[in-house]
Amino acid sequence: MELKTRIVKSAELKNSIIKRLYFDKALSCADLSEVLEKSVPSVSKAISELIEEGFVMEQGYAPSSGGRRPLMYCLQPSAMYIVTVAMDQLSTRIQMLDLHNNPIAETVMTELKLFNNPKALPLLIEYINDYIDASGVARNKIVGIGIGMPGFIDSAKGFNYTYLDSAGQSLTELIAEKTGAPVYIANDSSLIAIAEQKFGIAKNHRDVMVINLGWGIGLGMIVNGELYRGNSGFAGEFSHIPLFDDGALCTCGKRGCLEAEASMLVVAEKAIQGIKDGHISSLKHTDKDPYKVVGNAIMEAANNGDQFAIELLSDAGYKIGKALAILIHIMNPESIVLSGRGAIVGKLLLAPIQQALTKYCIPRLVSSTELLISALGFNAELIGTAVLVMENFDKDNKNQSITTKQLSMEKTSKN
Amino acid sequence: MELKTRIVKSAELKNSIIKRLYFDKALSCADLSEVLEKSVPSVSKAISELIEEGFVMEQGYAPSSGGRRPLMYCLQPSAMYIVTVAMDQLSTRIQMLDLHNNPIAETVMTELKLFNNPKALPLLIEYINDYIDASGVARNKIVGIGIGMPGFIDSAKGFNYTYLDSAGQSLTELIAEKTGAPVYIANDSSLIAIAEQKFGIAKNHRDVMVINLGWGIGLGMIVNGELYRGNSGFAGEFSHIPLFDDGALCTCGKRGCLEAEASMLVVAEKAIQGIKDGHISSLKHTDKDPYKVVGNAIMEAANNGDQFAIELLSDAGYKIGKALAILIHIMNPESIVLSGRGAIVGKLLLAPIQQALTKYCIPRLVSSTELLISALGFNAELIGTAVLVMENFDKDNKNQSITTKQLSMEKTSKN
DNA sequence: AGCACTTTTTAAAAAAATTTAAAAAGTATG
DNA sequence: CATACTTTTTAAATTTTTTTAAAAAGTGCT
Numbered sequence: 001m002e003l004k005t006r007i008v009k010s011a012e013l014k015n016s017i018i019k020r021l022y023f024d025k026a027l028s029c030a031d032l033s034e035v036l037e038k039s040v041p042s043v044s045k046a047i048s049e050l051i052e053e054g055f056v057m058e059q060g061y062a063p064s065s066g067g068r069r070p071l072m073y074c075l076q077p078s079a080m081y082i083v084t085v086a087m088d089q090l091s092t093r094i095q096m097l098d099l100h101n102n103p104i105a106e107t108v109m110t111e112l113k114l115f116n117n118p119k120a121l122p123l124l125i126e127y128i129n130d131y132i133d134a135s136g137v138a139r140n141k142i143v144g145i146g147i148g149m150p151g152f153i154d155s156a157k158g159f160n161y162t163y164l165d166s167a168g169q170s171l172t173e174l175i176a177e178k179t180g181a182p183v184y185i186a187n188d189s190s191l192i193a194i195a196e197q198k199f200g201i202a203k204n205h206r207d208v209m210v211i212n213l214g215w216g217i218g219l220g221m222i223v224n225g226e227l228y229r230g231n232s233g234f235a236g237e238f239s240h241i242p243l244f245d246d247g248a249l250c251t252c253g254k255r256g257c258l259e260a261e262a263s264m265l266v267v268a269e270k271a272i273q274g275i276k277d278g279h280i281s282s283l284k285h286t287d288k289d290p291y292k293v294v295g296n297a298i299m300e301a302a303n304n305g306d307q308f309a310i311e312l313l314s315d316a317g318y319k320i321g322k323a324l325a326i327l328i329h330i331m332n333p334e335s336i337v338l339s340g341r342g343a344i345v346g347k348l349l350l351a352p353i354q355q356a357l358t359k360y361c362i363p364r365l366v367s368s369t370e371l372l373i374s375a376l377g378f379n380a381e382l383i384g385t386a387v388l389v390m391e392n393f394d395k396d397n398k399n400q401s402i403t404t405k406q407l408s409m410e411k412t413s414k415n
Numbered sequence: 416m417e418l419k420t421r422i423v424k425s426a427e428l429k430n431s432i433i434k435r436l437y438f439d440k441a442l443s444c445a446d447l448s449e450v451l452e453k454s455v456p457s458v459s460k461a462i463s464e465l466i467e468e469g470f471v472m473e474q475g476y477a478p479s480s481g482g483r484r485p486l487m488y489c490l491q492p493s494a495m496y497i498v499t500v501a502m503d504q505l506s507t508r509i510q511m512l513d514l515h516n517n518p519i520a521e522t523v524m525t526e527l528k529l530f531n532n533p534k535a536l537p538l539l540i541e542y543i544n545d546y547i548d549a550s551g552v553a554r555n556k557i558v559g560i561g562i563g564m565p566g567f568i569d570s571a572k573g574f575n576y577t578y579l580d581s582a583g584q585s586l587t588e589l590i591a592e593k594t595g596a597p598v599y600i601a602n603d604s605s606l607i608a609i610a611e612q613k614f615g616i617a618k619n620h621r622d623v624m625v626i627n628l629g630w631g632i633g634l635g636m637i638v639n640g641e642l643y644r645g646n647s648g649f650a651g652e653f654s655h656i657p658l659f660d661d662g663a664l665c666t667c668g669k670r671g672c673l674e675a676e677a678s679m680l681v682v683a684e685k686a687i688q689g690i691k692d693g694h695i696s697s698l699k700h701t702d703k704d705p706y707k708v709v710g711n712a713i714m715e716a717a718n719n720g721d722q723f724a725i726e727l728l729s730d731a732g733y734k735i736g737k738a739l740a741i742l743i744h745i746m747n748p749e750s751i752v753l754s755g756r757g758a759i760v761g762k763l764l765l766a767p768i769q770q771a772l773t774k775y776c777i778p779r780l781v782s783s784t785e786l787l788i789s790a791l792g793f794n795a796e797l798i799g800t801a802v803l804v805m806e807n808f809d810k811d812n813k814n815q816s817i818t819t820k821q822l823s824m825e826k827t828s829k830n
Numbered sequence: 831a832g833c834a835c836t837t838t839t840t841a842a843a844a845a846a847a848t849t850t851a852a853a854a855a856g857t858a859t860g
Numbered sequence: 861c862a863t864a865c866t867t868t869t870t871a872a873a874t875t876t877t878t879t880t881a882a883a884a885a886g887t888g889c890t
Contacts, residue, residue, distance in 0.1 A: 030868060040868085226639060241740070241745070329653065368647040
């Protein structure tokens with residue numbers, strides 16, 4: 001009894017040290033004491049236990065700042081692993097990362113249609129299990145499985161109200177049961193946002209708006225330093241604000257939405273029409289090509305200097321800029337990041353977006369917001385899911401040190 | 416030495432108990448233990464000290480929930496007082512509240528022009544000092560002075576970049592020096608928002624957008640349970656988003672801003688023009704009447720059923736609704752509150768706003784947001800400033816129990 | 831009315847965390 | 861190159877907090 005409570009208490013501090021080291025890579029005992037608001041002796045004791053248990057290791061001495069050089073600690077990368085899953089409408093990527101965010105194997109990409117596919121959920125579980133088995137990593141070494149997916153998602157309860165019907169049961173509970181590891185889910189745009197804020201171009205910015213330029217246009221919001229999803233998880237429905245009087249008809253049923261005017265899908269449509277109308281361009285088109293292929297071709301052509309492709313993207317950029325003007329007025333963010341697939345043409349979008357901002361924004365507002373282009377790109381979502389797992393690390397292991405957890409799991413699996 | 420550290424430590428808990436009781440009115444020892452995440456014995460000890468020191472009192476027993484009835488504690492209302500100041504462009508109100516938010520004297524209202532008035536700041540300080548002197552309350556009994564004012568404000572540093580030029584010195588420090596009490600400032604719309612969320616119609620809502628219907632249209636945002644001001648304090652510039660293609664010219668230099676189309680000032684202008692054009696209405700107009708008088712007359716006439724006045728307000732309401740549609744898409748708030756002066760015609764605005772929301776919003780988004788009308792009305796800003804003072808209570812008294820503070824101040828004043 | 835079961839409060843014992851002091855390992859400087 | 865001044869780390873003493881246990885005060889049912 002006494003032993004148990006002792007472990008519970010010290011586990012809290014130890015888990016928060018692990019979490020902190022995941023995000024900050026390397027810290028000294030004094031650093032940790034300051035950021036965690038615990039005394040140096042407490043932290044010191046916890047660290048030496050963590051080293052003994054194999055979770056933390058010494059990394060060497062940092063340069064002196066005028067006194068004794070601090071001994072830096074970092075996570076033992078192979079102590080635990082994070083399974084990251086990034087889904088879109090058509091395909092799913094799976095990847096396992098160590099505690100330094102380094103992949104331990106090739107990313108596996110599989111076709112998996114979400115829309116109207118009752119088999120999607122069992123298949124997803126199968127793919128994840130296969131991946132873990134193939135990796136050779138023991139289940140009790142997995143911190144958690146993070147899954148990013150499109151749709152309206154309640155992260156706390158673990159539901160996706162758009163895809164992956166789980167017959168009323170919590171998706172996270174269900175998948176956790178079948179895989180033997182804790183599961184966390186979140187919306188893809190949200191994950192890209194936290195990836196950019198924790199490990200990307202907007203690192204440590206308190207207030208960031210991240211635009212997910214995929215086939216649609218998503219928005220992930222970091223507000224007061226944390227992800228904002230709104231009262232019912234619908235915040236950031238950026239692409240359906242009434243932006244143009246009597247514009248194109250949108251899939252949402254309204255007119256003049258940003259998505260109906262400037263998404264990659266619409267750009268592809270316009271390109272096809274343009275080619276038919278005889279526009280000069282390096283783009284070729286056969287009716288059989290799906291929009292996805294056309295979209296990629298446009299981005300590539302634009303990057304290679306094709307005038308028609310650049311025109312199309314500029315037009316979209318200007319419209320996105322008008323919408324961003326609204327966002328800036330309301331949120332006054334430190335930065336706006338162009339991320340997701342479309343980030344590869346980010347440089348081409350920059351000029352028309354800036355032009356729109358100048359036209360539609362109060363000057364002092366534009367000048368207090370930076371416009372940035374993601375460097376994470378296509379990897380953002382995978383990194384975001386890893387962050388999702390580690391963000392929940394201290395909460396979910398509150399009553400149990402990860403050490404005792406691993407021990408108890410080994411025992412039960414031997415039974 | 417040992418005594419001092421003992422006081423410092425216990426002061427933290429005691430101050431957080433005071434703060435909590437200010438917001439929650441009455442709590443039992445067990446309640447406090449739970450919300451403050453401290454053990455019952457710790458809280459119990461702190462409470463008995465606070466009672467001895469005269470800050471807390473027993474309030475009687477609450478009904479049993481199946482066991483022993485809890486003894487409820489509340490603040491001794493006369494232990495300390497809060498000075499609240501609400502400024503607008505033309506006039507300033509001052510009021511002193513006890514710890515139960517009850518006014519201890521009549522509100523004093525004085526003419527005080529903010530725009531282009533170098534005497535505004537010394538006058539403000541004089542008014543505050545006069546008010547405190549007249550109240551008969553000792554300076555060391557004043558928790559703090561909260562001031563709400565229009566303009567771009569940095570609450571943390573205590574600057575107002577629009578009005579009350581303080582020659583580079585922090586406004587809050589300056590006023591604190593001259594009045595002998597801690598001073599906190601914030602933007603008027605922000606204060607109305609926290610008033611509605613702490614003591615108003617949106618009590619305890621996590622995500623609320625509060626519209627301040629004054630002569631302009633302000634927005635105060637509560638996000639993830641706390642006030643959001645953006646990266647440089649400019650968040651909520653709601654009334655200057657590009658809403659109408661080529662609309663009326665706005666004071667900000669752009670076209671089609673909400674403020675230029677639907678503010679009370681614009682409504683007043685339209686009313687004057689309408690009367691000249693021969694509209695039938697109970698409204699009378701002489702050219703000498705300032706807009707302020709016209710505006711009030713319109714609101715009164717509309718509430719009395721005057722058709723022309725109602726039409727004018729409905730038109731403004733519909734436009735506000737279009738802007739709210741955008742806000743809902745981005746923020747997905749639990750509720751939107753119509754507050755400030757204009758809240759008295761809130762009922763009349765409800766229908767046209769709802770109509771606009773239905774037209775411009777995705778259905779599932781409208782239905783997840785409540786549209787509410789403030790009951791605090793004109794008092795919201797004063798209550799908001801009191802909240803501002805108490806929100807900072809535990810932070811600013813971190814190293815000193817309020818008791819020892821009062822004692823030390825008594826000594827120095829006797830010297 | 832008495833018994834089983836709650837919840838709140840108080841008191842004593844045990845554990846955890848912090849403070850204090852001191853040692854260790856550097857830097858800068860005359 | 862020794863001295864004064866940093867900063868980091870370790871160790872011991874003290875304080876603070878929590879846990880545990882028990883008492884007090886109610887409810888509700890037979």
